[in-house]
Every structure is written in structure tokens, then in C-alpha cells.
Amino acid sequence: xxxxxxxxxxxxxxxxxxxxxxxxxxxxxxxxxxxxxxxxxxxxxxxxxxxxxxxxxxxxxxxxxxxxxxxxxxxxxxxxxxxxxxxxxxxxxxxxxxxxxxxxxxxxxxxxxxxxxxxxxxxxxxxxxxxxxxxxxxxxxxxxxxxxxxxxxxxxxxxxxxxxxxxxxxxxxxxxxxxxxxxxxxxxxxxxxxxxxxxxxxxxxxxxxxxxxxxxxxxxxxxxxxxxxxxxxxxxxxxxxxxxxxxxxxxxxxxxxxxxxxxxxxxxxxxxxxxxxxxxxxxxxxxxxxxxxxxxxxxxxxxxxxxxxxxxxxxxxxxxxxxxxxxxxxxxxxxxxxxxxxxxxxxxxxxxxxxxxxxxxxxxxxxxxxxxxxxxxxxxxxxxxxxxxxxxxxxxxxxxxxxxxxxxxxxxxxxxxxx
Amino acid sequence: xxxxxxxxxxxxxxxxxxxxxxxxxxxxxxxxxxxxxxxxxxxxxxxxxxxxxxxxxxxxxxxxxxxxxxxxxxxxxxxxxxxxxxxxxxxxxxxxxxxxxxxxxxxxxxxxxxxxxxxxxxxxxxxxxxxxxxxxxxxxxxxxxxxxxxxxxxxxxxxxxxxxxxxxxxxxxxxxxxxxxxxxxxxxxxxxxxxxxxxxxxxxxxxxxxxxxxxxxxxxxxxxxxxxxxxxxxxxxxxxxxxxxxxxxxxxxxxxxxxxxxxxxxxxxxxxxxxxxxxxxxxxxxxxxxxxxxxxxxxxxxxxxxxxxxxxxxxxxxxxxxxxxxxxxxxxxxxxxxxxxxxxxxxxxxxxxxxxxxxxxxxxxxxxxxxxxxxxxxxxxxxxxxxxxxxxxxxxxxxxxxxxxxxxxxxxxxxxxxx
Numbered sequence: 116x117x118x119x120x121x122x123x124x125x126x127x128x129x130x131x132x133x134x135x136x137x138x139x140x141x142x143x144x145x146x147x148x149x150x151x152x153x154x155x156x157x158x159x160x161x162x163x164x165x166x167x168x169x170x171x172x173x174x175x176x177x178x179x180x181x182x183x184x185x186x187x188x189x190x191x192x193x194x195x196x197x198x199x200x201x202x203x204x205x206x207x208x209x210x211x212x213x214x215x216x217x218x219x220x221x222x223x224x225x226x227x228x229x230x231x232x233x234x235x236x237x238x239x240x241x242x243x244x245x246x247x248x249x250x251x252x253x254x255x256x257x258x259x260x261x262x263x264x265x266x267x268x269x270x271x272x273x274x275x276x277x278x279x280x281x282x283x284x285x286x287x288x289x290x291x292x293x294x295x296x297x298x299x300x301x302x303x304x305x306x307x308x309x310x311x312x313x314x315x316x317x318x319x320x321x322x323x324x325x326x327x328x329x330x331x332x333x334x335x336x337x338x339x340x341x342x343x344x345x346x347x348x349x350x351x352x353x354x355x356x357x358x359x360x361x362x363x364x365x366x367x368x369x370x371x372x373x374x375x376x377x378x379x380x381x382x383x384x385x386x387x388x389x390x391x392x393x394x395x396x397x398x399x400x401x402x403x404x405x406x407x408x409x410x411x412x413x414x415x416x417x418x419x420x421x422x423x424x425x426x427x428x429x430x431x432x433x434x435x436x437x438x439x440x441x442x443x444x445x446x447x448x449x450x451x452x453x454x455x456x457x458x459x460x461x462x463x464x465x466x467x468x469x470x471x472x473x474x475x476x477x478x479x480x481x482x483x484x485x486x487x488x489x490x491x492x493x494x495x496x497x498x499x500x501x502x503x504x505x506x507x508x509x510x511x512x513x514x515x516x517x518x519x520x521x522x523x524x525x526x527x528x529x530x531x532x533x534x
Numbered sequence: 535x536x537x538x539x540x541x542x543x544x545x546x547x548x549x550x551x552x553x554x555x556x557x558x559x560x561x562x563x564x565x566x567x568x569x570x571x572x573x574x575x576x577x578x579x580x581x582x583x584x585x586x587x588x589x590x591x592x593x594x595x596x597x598x599x600x601x602x603x604x605x606x607x608x609x610x611x612x613x614x615x616x617x618x619x620x621x622x623x624x625x626x627x628x629x630x631x632x633x634x635x636x637x638x639x640x641x642x643x644x645x646x647x648x649x650x651x652x653x654x655x656x657x658x659x660x661x662x663x664x665x666x667x668x669x670x671x672x673x674x675x676x677x678x679x680x681x682x683x684x685x686x687x688x689x690x691x692x693x694x695x696x697x698x699x700x701x702x703x704x705x706x707x708x709x710x711x712x713x714x715x716x717x718x719x720x721x722x723x724x725x726x727x728x729x730x731x732x733x734x735x736x737x738x739x740x741x742x743x744x745x746x747x748x749x750x751x752x753x754x755x756x757x758x759x760x761x762x763x764x765x766x767x768x769x770x771x772x773x774x775x776x777x778x779x780x781x782x783x784x785x786x787x788x789x790x791x792x793x794x795x796x797x798x799x800x801x802x803x804x805x806x807x808x809x810x811x812x813x814x815x816x817x818x819x820x821x822x823x824x825x826x827x828x829x830x831x832x833x834x835x836x837x838x839x840x841x842x843x844x845x846x847x848x849x850x851x852x853x854x855x856x857x858x859x860x861x862x863x864x865x866x867x868x869x870x871x872x873x874x875x876x877x878x879x880x881x882x883x884x885x886x887x888x889x890x891x892x893x894x895x896x897x898x899x900x901x902x903x904x905x906x907x908x909x910x911x912x913x914x915x916x917x918x919x920x921x922x923x924x925x926x927x928x929x930x931x932x933x934x935x936x937x938x939x940x941x942x943x944x945x946x947x948x949x950x951x952x953x
Contacts, residue, residue: 205810206762206818252812312767332766343625345920346802347751347827348731348894351791353918358803359788365781369852372770383765384777386813387806391624393671394805394823395895396921399625404813408766433788475767476814499772501764502815 125514128221131166132513135201135217136209138162146504147209151202151248151259152180152284157291159201163216163245170224172243176295179263179273180247180288183297184220186227188237188528193303195527196487197222197520198244200260200479204252208506210310210496212249214513218308219243222521226528238530239303246479247288253278254287261479265486304527305483308492308520310508312476314499322515324472324493325458326450329481330381331415333444335405335422337364340436344397358389358398360435367425368405371418380418381408381475402440408475412446447473448481454490457531461522467515476501488532490523492516544933547640550585551932554620554636555628557581565923566628570621570667570678571599571703576710578620582635582664589643591662595714598682598692599666599707602716603639605646607656607947612722614946615906616641616939617663619679619898623671627925629729629915631668633932637727638662641940645947657949658722665898666707672697673706680898684905723946724902727911727939729927731895733918741934743891743912744877745869748900749800750834752863754824754841756783759855763816777808777817779854786844787824790837799837800827800894821859827894831865866892867900873909876950880941886934895920907951909942911935 139147139155149155160182164174172184185194199215223241230237246264251257254276262268274285288294311317316324341357368382386404407422409415426437455471462469472493480491494516497507558566558574568574579601583593591603604613618634642660649656665683670676673695681687693704707713730736735743760776787801805823826841828834845856874890881888891912899910913935916926 204762204812204815207815250812251814252810255813257814312764313769314772330766343623343922345731345895346804346825347749347800347896348920349800349918350732350797351788351800352796353733356788356802358806359784362781362784362803365778366785369770369775369778377771378769381766381768381770383775383814383816384781385765385815385817386811387777387808388811389806391671392805392807393623393669393921394674395670395676395802395825396623396626396804397802398804399922406765406814476764477766499768501767502812503762503818 124225128514128517129510132217135159135213139203141206141504144504145209146207146506147203148206149201149203150205150253151250152287152291152293154291156202157293160245160291160293163201167220167243175297176293177264177297178270178294179260180293181260181264182245182293183300184243186223186241188227188230188240192239193301194240194242195304195306195524196242196244196300196302197306197524198246199307199309200246200249202248202250204250204502206504207502208500208504210506210508211501212309214310214508215308216243216245218517218520221517222524225521226525229525230528236529238533239528241524241528242300249479254284258477258479258482261482265482267482302487304488304532305480306490306520306523306527307478307480308494308516309478310496310506311472311493312496312499312501314496315472316493316495317497317499319470320468321470321495322467322512323458323462323469323519325455325462325469326474326491326493327455327471328450328473329448329477330408330410330473330475331412331445331447332406332408333415333419334442335439336441337403337405338438338440339401339403340438341397341399343391343399346395346397349397354397355434356397357401357435360429360433360437361387361401361403363429363433364403364405364425371421374421375414379409379411379414382406410447410473450484450491451488453532454488457526458490458492458523461519461526465518465522467519492520492523543644547933547936548929551636554578554632558622560625560923563923564628565626565925566622567625568620568622569624569672570669571672571706571710571712573710575621576712579664579710579712582620586639586662594716595712596683596716597689597713598679599712600679600683601664601712602719603662605642605660607646607649607659611658612720613659613661614723614725614943615661615663615719615721616725616943617665618726618728619665619668621667621669623669623921625923626921627919627923629925629927630920631728633729633927634727635662635664637936637939640936641943644940645944648944649947655948657952658947660943660947661719668898673703677896677898677901680901684901686901721906723907723951724899725909725939725942725946726897726899727913727935728897729915729925730891730912731915731918731920733915735891735912735914736916736918738889739887740889740914741886741931742877742881742888742938744874744881744888745893745910745912746874746890747869747892748867748896749827749829749892749894750831750864750866751825751827752834752838753861754858755860756822756824757857757859758820758822759857760816760818762810762818765814765816768816773816774853775816776820776854779848779852779856780806780820780822782848782852783822783824783844790840793840794833798828798830798833801825829866829892869903869910870907872951873907876945877909877911877942880938880945884937884941886938911939911942
């Protein structure tokens, strides 16, 4: 019996990768819709569990629906955990999250084969994870599964969270039979690979991104309160239009960017909910999500001050009330330097172009890095298209990333970054 | 046996009026929620049918759920039709529409008693109508029942219209057993009374508004198309944000008003639907309703041109596409002068303060006036509050309006406005 060559293994990865894309595939596109605990998510999880079991993993689910595949090399030892998420935004790309999970499974398979051939080098066991609800489109907040796993979010609070149709996380997970009782995984270290959600790596001709920090951010949930009125007959001066107030904030968010140098501030309003949202009624209440992100804490502070001035002005001039219902913020959030350096060494050895990059988006590794030594990696995405059916990464980059992640996981399993 | 006095009859009207408000009553308010073909609408229709039958009307429903109560005085003769609508906007006032239906029923009862005592004066029969879905909040377009009745909207198209949950008008009417097969009502003339949805009558101390025209209007349904993208990581310059485009239109609608003299232009955006409406996704598609209304055709034309310039600018600067999916407009739309004059004469006789007023909002009479001689009346509304739980009209104004409508219906039944 001959061991499969690297090239055979890469072909097998690409075949499994191709297979995975059928779950939630959106007709007429290369993208998917696989929101957390949807039927498509459930079907993909069953398929993934079978793939893992076929390759010798034992599969488990925890109480918030995180799906784990364990490969035991050293009975009783802690685990090198690697993974990402398979849920998606509505009508989104096939790579976001899913690439990291699939590459992690294949990296574990390769490292296990290597360490079983050289058992004296193994120090830890291997585990792959498919985190529940990273996207947060159906159930808020995002990164739910890794937040519960790391103790940052209460399990019961998460399970009781409902989607816009009133279906709870608990009920949705039970519906796809993905709520389990696995617990107590002892994590030695964590690695994650993801497609970049931006185009700097492609612009710079970089194959491996060594993620060294997350941008600072400030996120608001505003409630704008006006007064219901007939939208035809009510005198303009008598109106208190909550949708108008919200629209002024959306416009201000975009215009605010121009006050800073290029690339120093990203702003967004992605979600708005309007009541009563009827053709002839002035809106009385609007919920608006409003995000500021920057690599610079100073820029973020100035932007925050500007938003507060706008809020004050809109309240006064448009006679609406604007309340901050929720807000959360984080400073520029570094990944551990030892992880970045490990990833650099592996990239050098594999002769892959690489550079340090920051991530604007959050990832499950943002949670994991606070509880375990963590390595976060990127591969390029064509034109940086993200949260879009047309998201695309070339096969050669997928394979390069798989090779790199395999190298990182192997070093972690051999004890790199171990305390 | 003594005939009830006017005062006894008014007490009875107010008692029935009080009764009617329990259907769809919103707890902790004086308002109602009774959208078209909802359970509350269905229950109120059953109650109203019983009220009519108790008072000698025969009750019928047509194929689009318009509810008619007929009082025959002159077998074979055409009918004086009077009514309005009992459906409401979400969390709306108790007076809007329902007052007209209840006043019409009582006016018919009074006129029938009078004409049965003096049969030589009767020329027409009497009918009250509760038009289906005037509000258009659940099913579009508004004024659905009277549009089908007057042949302006195809019956099958109307029945196939779905609400945001995909429920059709046909299914919703069947669910409350309010779809019938009555047809062929021969209408001699039409009268409608409504609370004013504005405050000019209250400001001017007027009890009866003689409605002589509807404001001109131009209504757009815009579709703004951008491109889904990650709302954190995508470069600002790469974004094509449909929600931003929509927000610029909402703001432009309001600011446009300032280009004209006070009261010459009303604008509104009451409904917006955003896809995918997810916290971290730049919106790719927004549907936005956008209305212009004016008493002046010239102002409306200038406003229209300004909107088109804004559309052009937003398309260019924000890199979104803006398509007019639907639009409809009407010129200043007069009610027949003979009807206004008839209403004036009745107001003089009853010694009620009165003035000619225009309506900004549309009413079922806007449809009816094109097929039959029509009288449209207003009573004042406190502060002009409309489409709001706090809408309020005083009992003395309700009674004055009932007396006035009774006078108008009696003259119509005796042959006024007959060709």
C-alpha cells in the first residue's frame, strides 16, 4: 500500500471542497445561503460528521451546537483545535468560514498521518471545530458558538435568543438535531484560516496573510423614536419622522469617512427595522445598526464624537429622539506575536509569499485568542468580494493555505506555543 | 309608542360607536389595530352585519369583500350609497374610516324612518357600505374594495394580491368568511363622511368640511440596487450601498419641501424594505416608497424635476442604480360642485359652521365620484392627529357630522343630484 502523495491529497481536498458547496447552493450562482441552524446548515453538518467519521475522527456537539471532530494521538493530552464556521450570511460566498473548516479537517488528517508515523514527535491531540452561528445574521450576536465556548456569552441567554420569526436558538438547533452535551475540551492552542474579506493581499501579491490584529471598532444599536402620522395630510412642520432621522444617520455615517485619510475609517449601517413601515404612515420607530471601524484608536474616538454631534443635531432639527439601545466597542485587538512568528516561519519554509495583515472583520479566533495561544491566517480573495454570491478564491490559493495551515497545526501538535 | 327624539337617537349612535371600538382595541390606548381581513376586521364585520340586520337592512358581500347593508324604500329603484371603511393602519386611530361607516348606518336608519313616514318624498333606496381594504397597509394598493367596485382594478388581480407573509386577499377574505357574490348594485349617488386628517378645520373653527378637491400627487416605488459586501472590511470606495442610496432619497424628500412656500408640498417615505438587512452586510437592494403631494400642479412638476436630479446625482456619486419600479400620479382632482353646494345648503340649514376644504389623503369617494354624483364631508380631528393611536374627534363633532350626513342622504334619497 502506497501513501497518497501531496498532490493526491490536494485532489481529495478539492473533491471534498466541491462536494461541500452543494449544501445551500444558490441556483445560478457560485454562492450559498446557509444561515445558522437552517435546513441547509443541518444537512451540511450531517455530511461533515460523516466525512470526519470516515477519516477516523469521533464527532461531538456541545450545548450551543459547536461541532467537534477529535483525533486522539496522545490519550489524555490537551488538543490543538483548528476550525472556523460553516454558516453563511444570506446569499453569500461559499468560502467565508467553510474554507477554514474544510482546510482544518484535511490539515488534521495530514498531521495525524505524519505523527502516527513519528509518534515520538506528538505532544497534543487534534481537533477540528465547526463553530455555531459565526455570522449572526439569523441570531444575534455573531460569533455565538465561540463566545459561549470561551465563557464570554451565557449559554442560556444564547439558547433563548430568537430569530425574526420568534424561533429560538434552542428550537432551531433541536430541529436539525445539532444540540449536544459534549464539554470539557482541553485546548492547548488554536489555529484558524479564512479568506481575506478585503483586497489588500491580492493587490500586494501575497498568498499567506499573517493576521496580527483586529481593527478597533465601535458598534451602536440606535432606536429612533418619532410619532405615527398620516404621511400625506400631516403638516410637514408637525411631523416627527423616525425614518427621516435614521436616514440622516445613514448619510452621516458615509459622509463621516471623508473627514479622515483614505482607509482610516470604515462605517456601515447594514440593518434597519421600521415601524409601522406602511405606505401612508410616518414611521414612529426605527432600529438602526451603525458601525465604526478603524485601525486607529484616535480616528475612532474622533469619529465617535462626530456621530454624537450628528445625533444631537438630528434630535433637535428633526424632532425625533435617538437612544443608544446597545453599544459595544473594542480597541485594536492584537493576536499573539508568537503565533504570527510561527506562521511566518512556516510560510518561509513552504516558500509562500506572506505579510502581516490586520483583519477588519471579527472571527471566532478573536474569542479563542483570549483563552489559548492562537494563529490566524488569511488567503487572498479575488477583488476582496465578501458577503456576496460572487466571492471567489482560486484553487491554488486554497491549496497553498491548506499546506500552510497543515504546517502550523503540525508544529502546534508538536508543542509549539505550549506553555 | 313614541318615536325616539333626535337626542335619543344621538345617544344610541354614541352607544353603538362605543361598542364598535372594542374590535381590535389596542390595550392602554384609545386606538385600534384592525388591518384588512384580520381577525379583528372579521369580528367587527360580523358585529356590524348584526347591527344592520337588527335595524332592518339586508346584508350582502361582494366578491372583493365590500360589505353592503340595503334598506329598500322604492322596490326596483337605484340606491343612494353611503359609507367608508372599517379597516385601519397598524396601531391607528378609532375614527379613521369607521366613523364614516357608523354615521352612514345611522343616517340611513334616520332617513328611512323619515321617508317611510312620508313615502311620497322617496325616490331612491338606501345602502350603507363598508369598503374592503381602504388603508392598503396589509395588501396594496389602498382603496382596493372601491377600486374593484368602480372597475378601476381587476377583481382577479386584487384577489391574488399577497401580504408580506404571502397570504392572498382571497385566502384572507375566506378565512374571515367575508368573500361573497353580491353584485349589480345600481348607485344613484354616493356620500361619505370622514374625520379630517389635518388640522386646518380645527385651526379655523369649522365643524363641517365641504370637500371640493383632492391634492395632486405623484407616488414612486423606487428600487435601489447596489452590491452585497462585507460591511466591515470592504473598502469604502468599493462599496455600492443600496441603503445609503435610499437614505439619500429619504433625506432629499424632506429637504425638498424647503424649496417651496409653506404648505405647498408634502413629501413622505413611509415604507422601506432592505435586503439582506443583516448586521454586517452592505445592502444590495432596497425598495422605497416615495410620495409627493401638492395642491399646485406647478409645484408638483418642479418637485418631480428636483427628485429626478437627486436620483441622477445619487446614482452617479454613490454608484447605485435607481429604478422607478412603479409610479402613479394624479392632478388636482375636483369633487363635483353640485355636491359641494348641496352640502353647503344642508350645513346652512343646520346652522353648522362650514367651509370648503381640500383633502390631501385619498378616500373611497375619490373612486366613487368618477361613477356617481358624490358628496364628501369632513369633521374636525383634534390637532389633526392621524394614523396614530391618539387620533381623536369630540362627540359633539361626531354628532354634528351625523346630523349633516343625514341631511345630505335625505336630499339624495329625495332625488337631489339625480340626473
